[in-house]
Amino acid sequence: MKREIPLSGQDITEAEINAAVAVLRSDRLSLGPRIPEFEAEFTRRLGVRHAIACSSGTAGLHMCWVALGIGPGDEVITTPFSFIASSNSIQFVGAKPVFVDIDPQTWQIDVGRIEAAITPRTRALLPVDVFGVAPDMDGLWALARRYNLRVLEDSCEALGATYRGRPCGALGEAGVFGFYPNKQMTTGEGGMVVTNDDRIAFMVRSLRNQGRDPGGGWLAHPRLGYNYRMTDIQAAIGTQQMRRLDEFLAKRDRVARWYIERLSDERRLTLQRIPAEDRVSWFVFVVRLSDEYTQTDRDRLLERLQANGIGSNVYFPPIHLQPFYQERFGYKPGDFPATEALSARTIALPFFNNLSEGDVDHVVKTLRSLL
Numbered sequence: 001m002k003r004e005i006p007l008s009g010q011d012i013t014e015a016e017i018n019a020a021v022a023v024l025r026s027d028r029l030s031l032g033p034r035i036p037e038f039e040a041e042f043t044r045r046l047g048v049r050h051a052i053a054c055s056s057g058t059a060g061l062h063m064c065w066v067a068l069g070i071g072p073g074d075e076v077i078t079t080p081f082s083f084i085a086s087s088n089s090i091q092f093v094g095a096k097p098v099f100v101d102i103d104p105q106t107w108q109i110d111v112g113r114i115e116a117a118i119t120p121r122t123r124a125l126l127p128v129d130v131f132g133v134a135p136d137m138d139g140l141w142a143l144a145r146r147y148n149l150r151v152l153e154d155s156c157e158a159l160g161a162t163y164r165g166r167p168c169g170a171l172g173e174a175g176v177f178g179f180y181p182n183k184q185m186t187t188g189e190g191g192m193v194v195t196n197d198d199r200i201a202f203m204v205r206s207l208r209n210q211g212r213d214p215g216g217g218w219l220a221h222p223r224l225g226y227n228y229r230m231t232d233i234q235a236a237i238g239t240q241q242m243r244r245l246d247e248f249l250a251k252r253d254r255v256a257r258w259y260i261e262r263l264s265d266e267r268r269l270t271l272q273r274i275p276a277e278d279r280v281s282w283f284v285f286v287v288r289l290s291d292e293y294t295q296t297d298r299d300r301l302l303e304r305l306q307a308n309g310i311g312s313n314v315y316f317p318p319i320h321l322q323p324f325y326q327e328r329f330g331y332k333p334g335d336f337p338a339t340e341a342l343s344a345r346t347i348a349l350p351f352f353n354n355l356s357e358g359d360v361d362h363v364v365k366t367l368r369s370l371l
Helices: 014-024 034-046 057-068 085-092 111-117 137-147 198-207 232-243 245-263 295-307 323-329 337-343 357-370
Strands: 050-054 075-078 096-099 122-126 150-154 174-178 191-195 285-289 346-349
Touching (some): 014 232, 034 050, 057 150, 057 191, 057 198, 075 085, 111 137, 122 137, 137 150, 191 198, 232 245, 245 357, 295 357
Parallel strands (some): 075 096, 075 122, 150 174
Antiparallel strands (some): 174 191
16 A cells, blocks of 8 residues: 655644634634734744734735835835745735845845845845745845835744744744644644834734724724734634644754755755754755756656655746746746756655654655655
8 A cells, every 4th residue: 555645734733623612612703812812922932012913924915015115116126936925915016026036055035136136116125034944134134224125024934933043024124924734833824924113013903904993993994904814713723833833843853854864965965055053944845956857857756756655846936937927027937047947956845743754764765766
């Protein structure tokens, strides 16, 4: 019988189940007491003034652009190596994402290339903490101050990570987390905006709730808003998950260590370079095939891994080569060569909290044999 190992999986216990059931037995399924309880866990953990729960990380990014005053005609510099939501959110407010290629070792936006991409229309920078690792935020902030640019941090993959001792998500004017089931912790669907800026927090709280002012009337809507609320059921699950976050991070560190130990001598693979002074919060475990392999080779390898019962996937296809981006902005192969070279050779291997050492052994043995 073929051994099946999924790509990802959540870590749910009776604590989360009981918390969700308790809400279902209450008279408040939304806009109830579980939301501020969950938000308080975040403010304590990150040391920020405000945490605002919402329906997804994508919704959080969208609201932050509105709160930051980014709109039609503006440009936002970001990375083409990310999940597509980071760049899509910029377009939700009529602004244009402008891509800067990545550093081929760190897989992060190459901060040294950003200045050349700044134009009179540039209004903001969107660094992405790719795979739970922050880019060069000190260098990025130096440019932001020089050119008077806003900074929004996409930390949807980085809960628990630190940069130079500071928590990811708290490195920009605002930061956004996501809680899809493959993340470090989950609420099923959901997101969180964190900030120390009172005005941003006020706006995001209003925008998530149909443009109502906090404390205002139910049918009073001073501004255009959205239904980006999180439910109390999700928040109750999230509170329990946050209280287990250190456990989750330790489990993911252990699984990553097993992979690294077993693949350290594999010349045909390389890993993302992580600065020694930073703490990675493992979101996925991605390997890069060496340049002797083509994208066709990688795709064939993915097919064979999946045929052997091993969950695997591409992380990430280049955003600029998605059909919509090519059609709208005219991007073409060769525009961002470092991103394209990496994206053509990445493989995400099975990775989640409760992956066993035996499962890792099986994945590595199968991967080596297929290589």
